[in-house]
Amino acid sequence: MTTIEDANFALQKVLDAGSKKNVIELAWIKNVRVTIPRVIVTLSLPSFANSQRDRIVQEVRKVLLDFEDIDDVQIEIDNNPPKTESQNQSNTPDLQKIDGIRHIIAVSSGKGGVGKSTIAVNLACSLAKLGLKTGLLDADIYGPNTPSMMGVAEQNPKVTEGGGNDQRLIPINKYGISLVSMGFLIEEGQPVIWRGPMLNSIIRQFLYQVEWNNLDFLVIDLPPGTGDAQISLSQSVPISGAIVVTTPQQVSLQDARRGLAMFQQLGVPLLGIVENMSVFIPPDMPSKKYEIFGKGGGQTLAQENDLPLLAQIPIEIPLVDESNKGVPISISQPNKESSIAFGNLAQLIKNQFVVR
Structure with a gap:
């Protein structure tokens, strides 16, 4: 049965066109949830990588559908980019997510x-x-x-x-x-x-x-x-x-x-x-x-x-x-x-x- 570790390993095949680094080491994959036969991936791209979004989405879906027990891949786009260093040093209040x-x-x-x-x-x-x-x-x-x-x-x-x-x-x-x-x-x-x-x-x-x-x-x-x-x-x-x-x-x-x-x-x-x-x-x-x-x-x-x-x-x-x-x-x-x-x-x- 496909596990989260299996999915993360497969996602290393998806590369950034510029740096040639994979989406896992770039931390562009924010979350992976596996509930056979579905995988839900949360993708968080920096603004400079938005031009690659469609290609990355297609490749993420392709590598995950290669697993025999996966027939549905849902990709969520996180539109809240990570804070920059200057933002982290500002007085902006920390935002608390709501569970679920x-x-x-x-x-x-x-x-x-x-x-x-x-x-x-x-x-x-x-x-x-x-x-x-x-x-x-x-x-x-x-x-x-x-x-x-x-x-x-x-x-x-x-x-x-x-x-x-x-x-x-x-x-x-x-x-x-x-x-x-x-x-x-x-x-x-x-x-x-x-x-x-x-x-x-x-x-x-x-x-x-x-x-x-x-x-x-x-x-x-x-x-x-x-x-x-x-x-x-x-x-x-x-x-x-x-x-x-x-x-x-x-x-x-x-x-x-x-x-x-x-x-x-x-x-x-x-x-x-x-x-x-x-x-x-x-x-x-x-x-x-x-x-x-x-x-x-x-x-x-x-x-x-x-x-x-x-x-x-x-x-x-x-x-x-x-x-x-x-x-x-x-x-x-x-x-x-x-x-x-x-x-x-x-x-x-x-x-x-x-x-x-």
Whole structure:
């Protein structure tokens, strides 16, 4: 039976084109997990080697598939490069990984009212539909709407046995998503009036004192703006990438620019822009599309920052109606244009981190 040692030995055949050293001695293989008949390899390339990525991925897959008892090779791309010596000497806080979570995706917006939570919920559902183990953390402490959008607002999460720091919150599971939200812990309509230290404390508890079980992706719905929650999160855990949500309106772009600048200053990798409410599609004339909030805002923002425009999500009446019923449209009506756009977004995110 193929072992981790066998896999590592075989991977020594994969060489860097420049130095001719192998990927093991260069420490470009971050992790290898063998569960017959599958091998999962985490590949961590320095920026100067990104041009070799496709070749290296192909060669890694080839040498591992040579083993008779291996028929599936999954390659994950670690987009958090190792710190340089200067970074290690700086005052940047050490980031603490969350056991059992491979990738953390933050969904953010510079202002409220752009549909950020809708994006986060439907992205999580679409990732789960791709067969990926997915969690959703509603860190929008001041407006925790995801329980209502997922149809679980009346449920109460349980805790594991034990006491003190050993106790962990058990997420609510719906549509294949492990969900944790402040909305489960407060009464409906109750305001959350917290200053920074208390806010930071609850976010850390939601990250580290929850029974997250071996997730491929944890999608985090951040509160709007550039305040304590975003800073606390970015300085607590290694975020794999952030998505910034905007609408085509100029006023939305101004706020989104501030959000982008914040993540850049905090050293959080940016995955790209999602333009929500790009067009309105009337139900009686689905061939018609009306640009009621303007045109091209998301593309402009993406080009300004040399980022991809990941998705343009239209406004559809069922998108609103189904959300009010507690059923994300990506679950209830997968053939709608917005659902297809969410599915394509999830596929892009998957491809960014998991190569099959």
